[in-house]
Amino acid sequence: MQGRFEKRGAVGIIWIDNPPVNAISVGVRVAIIDGISRLSQDPEIKAGVLACAGRTFMAGADITEFGKPPLSPGLHEAIEAIENCPKPIVAAIHGTAFGGGLEVALACHYRVAVAAAKVGLPEVKLGILPGAGGTQRLPRLIGVEAALNIIVSGDPVPAPHAAKAGVIDKIIEGDLTEGAVAYARQLITDNAPLRKVRDLKVDAGQLAPGFFDAARTRIAREKKNLFAPQRIVDALQAAATLDFEQGMARERELFLECAANSQAKALQHVFFAERKAGNVPNLDKSVTRRDIKSVAVIGAGTMGGGIAMNFLNVGIPVVLLEMTREALDRGVGVIRKNYENTASKGKLTTDQVEQRMALLKPTLSYDDLKDADMIIEAVFETMAVKKEVFGRLDKVAKPGAILASNTSYLSIDEIAAATTRAGDVLGTHFFSPANVMRLLEIVRGEKTSQDVLATVVDLAKRINKVGVVCGNRDGFIGNRMLGGYAYQALLMVLEGAMPEQVDAALRDFGMPMGVLQMSDLAGLDIGYKSRKDRDPNSFDGRVSRSADLLVEMGRLGQKTQAGYYDYAPGDRTPRPSAVVASIIEKVSEEYGIRRRSFTDEEIVERCFLALMNVGCEVLREGVAYRSSDIDVVYLYGYGFPAYRGGPMFWAEHSVGLKTALEKLKKISAATGGSWLQVSPLLEQLVAEGRGFASVGG
Numbered sequence: 033m034q035g036r037f038e039k040r041g042a043v044g045i046i047w048i049d050n051p052p053v054n055a056i057s058v059g060v061r062v063a064i065i066d067g068i069s070r071l072s073q074d075p076e077i078k079a080g081v082l083a084c085a086g087r088t089f090m091a092g093a094d095i096t097e098f099g100k101p102p103l104s105p106g107l108h109e110a111i112e113a114i115e116n117c118p119k120p121i122v123a124a125i126h127g128t129a130f131g132g133g134l135e136v137a138l139a140c141h142y143r144v145a146v147a148a149a150k151v152g153l154p155e156v157k158l159g160i161l162p163g164a165g166g167t168q169r170l171p172r173l174i175g176v177e178a179a180l181n182i183i184v185s186g187d188p189v190p191a192p193h194a195a196k197a198g199v200i201d202k203i204i205e206g207d208l209t210e211g212a213v214a215y216a217r218q219l220i221t222d223n224a225p226l227r228k229v230r231d232l233k234v235d236a237g238q239l240a241p242g243f244f245d246a247a248r249t250r251i252a253r254e255k256k257n258l259f260a261p262q263r264i265v266d267a268l269q270a271a272a273t274l275d276f277e278q279g280m281a282r283e284r285e286l287f288l289e290c291a292a293n294s295q296a297k298a299l300q301h302v303f304f305a306e307r308k309a310g311n312v313p314n315l316d317k318s319v320t321r322r323d324i325k326s327v328a329v330i331g332a333g334t335m336g337g338g339i340a341m342n343f344l345n346v347g348i349p350v351v352l353l354e355m356t357r358e359a360l361d362r363g364v365g366v367i368r369k370n371y372e373n374t375a376s377k378g379k380l381t382t383d384q385v386e387q388r389m390a391l392l393k394p395t396l397s398y399d400d401l402k403d404a405d406m407i408i409e410a411v412f413e414t415m416a417v418k419k420e421v422f423g424r425l426d427k428v429a430k431p432g433a434i435l436a437s438n439t440s441y442l443s444i445d446e447i448a449a450a451t452t453r454a455g456d457v458l459g460t461h462f463f464s465p466a467n468v469m470r471l472l473e474i475v476r477g478e479k480t481s482q483d484v485l486a487t488v489v490d491l492a493k494r495i496n497k498v499g500v501v502c503g504n505r506d507g508f509i510g511n512r513m514l515g516g517y518a519y520q521a522l523l524m525v526l527e528g529a530m531p532e533q534v535d536a537a538l539r540d541f542g543m544p545m546g547v548l549q550m551s552d553l554a555g556l557d558i559g560y561k562s563r564k565d566r567d568p569n570s571f572d573g574r575v576s577r578s579a580d581l582l583v584e585m586g587r588l589g590q591k592t593q594a595g596y597y598d599y600a601p602g603d604r605t606p607r608p609s610a611v612v613a614s615i616i617e618k619v620s621e622e623y624g625i626r627r628r629s630f631t632d633e634e635i636v637e638r639c640f641l642a643l644m645n646v647g648c649e650v651l652r653e654g655v656a657y658r659s660s661d662i663d664v665v666y667l668y669g670y671g672f673p674a675y676r677g678g679p680m681f682w683a684e685h686s687v688g689l690k691t692a693l694e695k696l697k698k699i700s701a702a703t704g705g706s707w708l709q710v711s712p713l714l715e716q717l718v719a720e721g722r723g724f725a726s727v728g729g
């Protein structure tokens with residue numbers, strides 16, 4: 033039993049004690065039922081408090097029980113025991129009451145919390161819905177509309193907001209247990225009723241006509257393609273129209289529908305994949321970390337500014353170095369503007385903007401880098417420039433400073449060789465916009481030392497990033513794979529699909545942006561310049577031909593209001609372009625390619641199977657440690673839809689590896705072969721009947 037019972041006069045306290053987060057394991061459920069039975073039977077006790085030891089209230093279900101046969105007593109039994117207790121029970125909440133934790137609290141007759149506590153029903157993030165009465169009790173307590181917003185967003189609600197909404201009855205100042213016991217004593221004195229949430233009336237009459245249909249339409253737009261949010265609307269409609277028991281039965285049905293849906297499996301994969309990513313092979317977990325109290329960023333361009341913001345946001349001072357006063361002022365101005373925009377949306381106070389800006393020290397002098405614990409380089413993507421910068425860093429950085437490069441493609445080992453301290457060097461590859469995108473690829477150089485790697489893995493969490501450690505190879509994980517994906521998109525454009533069809537198919541699949549749209553955003557000149565520096569035999573000239581012609585016409589993408597698409601001034605909406613269509617048709621003809629029509633399904637399959645194929649190579653070479661790390665990279669760096677689990681999970685579970693292999697072979701044969709070579713790892717897995725989980729750590 034993971035709990036104990038304490039008597040304080042007329043109040044019985046059921047203590048739950050299941051470190052670290054009081055997950056509602058079978059032992060916790062037993063402790064609840066046992067505690068309720070003791071306080072029900074003890075004639076001296078007139079009211080109860082349900083409280084948790086340690087750093088939090090019950091933070092949710094016990095994930096170690098997932099996917100196993102249910103253990104008795106179940107959560108429903110514990111919840112019913114509380115609600116049916118003949119004496120009022122007060123939930124005393126600190127830390128987080130999430131998921132099943134909040135459902136337990138909703139079964140209590142009253143709830144008090146410290147101001148720093150948070151409550152929430154995050155099940156939707158795992159593709160399911162609250163299945164222990166959350167969808168039926170919350171609307172009874174706080175109204176349908178407020179409950180819908182909390183359950184559909186899945187986001188944590190700070191206790192003061194929850195109190196305003198009516199989830200929490202009182203915010204306790206000072207000691208929570210004493211406050212909760214005093215609250216319970218007051219209930220006894222007042223002879224307060226047993227307020228069972230299940231018996232409260234739903235505010236259905238106050239809802240606007242057509243409320244549920246309007247909610248479905250809005251949610252279809254905001255939570256595109258998602259299954260569970262629509263079922264949550266159904267569950268709340270049941271709460272508004274059926275009695276409690278019928279509503280609970282409906283919640284159960286809807287819960288099972290969600291649990292059986294492929295999106296739930298994909299989202300649960302994402303949940304575990306993210307946790308696994310922190311587990312780095314060949315890294316001594318106990319190694320002493322270096323202390324990172326200050327950071328310097330070199331280059332205040334697109335990336336440098338965003339990188340700096342990550343540290344300012346968590347109170348780490350940043351020195352920002354540029355080459356010229358003008359570039360420095362521009363970079364600092366962009367950071368300020370970003371913060372001010374956030375403040376104008378009410379997400380930061382003006383004081384907070386100033387506090388963050390005060391942590392930023394702009395400079396033109398390398399001397400100002402000498403105290404930094406970590407220096408991140410984000411200058412132009414040219415090896416000669418990177419080497420020059422690292423050579424200078426070697427001279428000014430203090431001993432033990434971590435030296436990191438934000439390079440997208442270049443070799444970390446070669447950059448490290450420009451210093452006399454290669455062990456201190458690694459890659460920190462942020463994604464654009466660097467203050468928004470959650471992915472951080474942490475590139476492990478051949479000589480990167482254990483403590484440097486461990487420090488940066490921890491630092492990623494500190495700045496709210498999801499860190500994925502990868503090997504040092506051209507383009508690392510994400511950008512290397514992008515090549516295979518973009519190649520197919522461009523090839524299909526030559527074979528007959530126009531950019532707008534390709535991009536729309538990718539967006540309908542769930543990508544935030546199509547690949548041609550993304551090229552326009554990044555600028556077509558970037559690829560153009562890099563092709564000029566590369567061996568022309570290293571890429572398929574057919575697919576770059578249209579882009580070259582567009583660049584030579586001055587169509588560089590969004591910045592010139594023309595690229596693969598036309599853009600109206602000040603508007604990022606891509607508009608199909610007749611000029612581009614005629615160039616594409618001309619190039620198809622030039623290469624003797626017969627144009628044909630494509631289905632959206634074919635577009636999606638070709639793009640993402642090719643992406644997964646490069647992923648197999650990344651895995652085979654050990655650049656990624658496990659296929660779930662590749663999924664994490666695509667989810668958090670490129671916006672691959674989480675409800676599809678990532679490109680590797682999607683290929684394995686939605687397409688099937690055997691089918692994927694057959695299709696890839698066909699695509700390869702039909703498109704000339706050499707630019708799409710099927711990964712030997714995929715062939716081997718299919719031949720041996722194995723899945724991705726059998727590869728790597």
Ligand code: NAD
Pocket residue numbers: 330331332333334335336353354355356359409410411412413414417421438439440441461462463464
């Ligand atoms: P950018 O051109 O916007 O900014 C580079 C900045 O570095 C410029 O302001 C320039 O003045 C400054 N700079 C150049 N040499 C310098 C030096 N010696 N000392 C101080 N400052 C110097 O480029 P960016 O897009 O921010 O890219 C920076 C790095 O980040 C590149 O390695 C790039 O490959 C990588 N990256 C870019 C993206 C992206 O989407 N833009 C994404 C991930 C990684």
